[in-house]
Amino acid sequence: MGRSPCCEKAHTNKGAWTKEEDDRLISYIRAHGEGCWRSLPKAAGLLRCGKSCRLRWINYLRPDLKRGNFTEEEDELIIKLHSLLGNKWSLIAGRLPGRTDNEIKNYWNTHIRRKLLNRGIDPATHRPINEAAQDVSTISFTASAVYKEEEKPAGGFEGKDAKSPVHERCPDLNLELKISPPSQNQPEPLRTGGGSLCFVCSLGLQNSKDCSCRIAGIGSTSGSNGSGYDFLGLKGGVLDYRSLETK
DNA sequence: AACGAGATCAACCGCGGGATT
DNA sequence: CAATCCCGCGGTTGATCTCGT
Numbered sequence: 555m556g557r558s559p560c561c562e563k564a565h566t567n568k569g570a571w572t573k574e575e576d577d578r579l580i581s582y583i584r585a586h587g588e589g590c591w592r593s594l595p596k597a598a599g600l601l602r603c604g605k606s607c608r609l610r611w612i613n614y615l616r617p618d619l620k621r622g623n624f625t626e627e628e629d630e631l632i633i634k635l636h637s638l639l640g641n642k643w644s645l646i647a648g649r650l651p652g653r654t655d656n657e658i659k660n661y662w663n664t665h666i667r668r669k670l671l672n673r674g675i676d677p678a679t680h681r682p683i684n685e686a687a688q689d690v691s692t693i694s695f696t697a698s699a700v701y702k703e704e705e706k707p708a709g710g711f712e713g714k715d716a717k718s719p720v721h722e723r724c725p726d727l728n729l730e731l732k733i734s735p736p737s738q739n740q741p742e743p744l745r746t747g748g749g750s751l752c753f754v755c756s757l758g759l760q761n762s763k764d765c766s767c768r769i770a771g772i773g774s775t776s777g778s779n780g781s782g783y784d785f786l787g788l789k790g791g792v793l794d795y796r797s798l799e800t801k
Numbered sequence: 802a803a804c805g806a807g808a809t810c811a812a813c814c815g816c817g818g819g820a821t822t
Numbered sequence: 823c824a825a826t827c828c829c830g831c832g833g834t835t836g837a838t839c840t841c842g843t
C-alpha cells in the first residue's frame with residue numbers, strides 16, 4: 555500500500571497542547587463536527603497534524619469523557635474484557651462509557667497488570683502464572699480465561715485452584731467460541747421487542763461509536779438491561795467468535 | 802530541602818486496512 | 823486491479839508527578 559506522510563511535519567507543533575489550541579479545536583469541532591481530520595488543522599488554524607488533533611479530541615477534549623479514577627467495577631470489567639479480547643483497547647473502551655482506549659491501555663499497563671500479578675495471574679494469558687509458564691501455547695483470546703466475580707482469588711490462585719483448568723472457573727458463562735457464518739440464533743437478551751440490533755450491538759458493544767442503531771435508541775446505553783453490564787451479551791449464551799474479530 | 806527512583810499519562814509513531822480513485 | 827488516501831489502532835516514549843530516603 556502506498557503511503558504518504560500524514561502531515562507536513564516541518565510546520566506542525568508537537569508535544570503538549572496549549573489552552574489556546576484546545577479552545578480552537580473545541581470550537582471548530584462544535585461548529586463543524588468531527589471528521590476529515592486531515593484537513594481540520596488547517597481549517598481550524600492549528601499547526602498540528604490531523605492525527606494529533608483527533609487524538610487530542612478523542613482522548614481529552616470530548617465532552618462525554620468521564621475523567622477520574624476507575625471504579626472497582628470498571629477494573630473487573632476491563633480484566634474480563636481483556637481476557638476475551640486481548641489488547642483490543644478500542645473494543646474494551648466501547649464497553650466502558652466515557653473511557654478512551656488510550657486511558658484504558660494506560661490504566662491496564664500501570665494498575666491492572668500489577669493487580670493481576672499480585673493475584674498470581676499472568677496478565678497476558680489470564681491464567682495462573684505457574685500454569686501459564688507451562689502452557690506456552692495459550693493465547694490471550696481464550697474466553698475460558700474469564701472467571702466469575704465470586705471466584706476471584708483473594709490472594710492469588712493458590713492451592714488446588716491454581717492447578718485447575720481455567721475453564722472450570724466459569725461454567726455458568728457457557729462460553730463457546732466458534733467461527734461461523736452469521737447466526738440466526740442470537741441470544742435472546744440481545745433482541746428488543748422483535749426489533750433487531752445492529753451488528754455492533756449484537757456484540758454487546760452498545761456504547762461503541764460504531765453502533766448504527768443508537769439513533770433509533772435501541773442499544774444506546776450500557777447496562778440497558780437495568781442490572782449492570784451484560785458482559786458482551788454473554789448472559790444469553792453463545793458468543794460468536796466473529797465478535798472478536800477486528801477489521 | 803534535595804535528590805533519585807518509580808509511577809503515571811498525554812502524546813507520538815508506524816502500521817493495517819477500508820474506501821476511493 | 824493497483825495505487826492512493828485517510829482513519830483508527832496498538833505499542834511506545836518521554837515529560838511530569840509522587841513518594842521514599
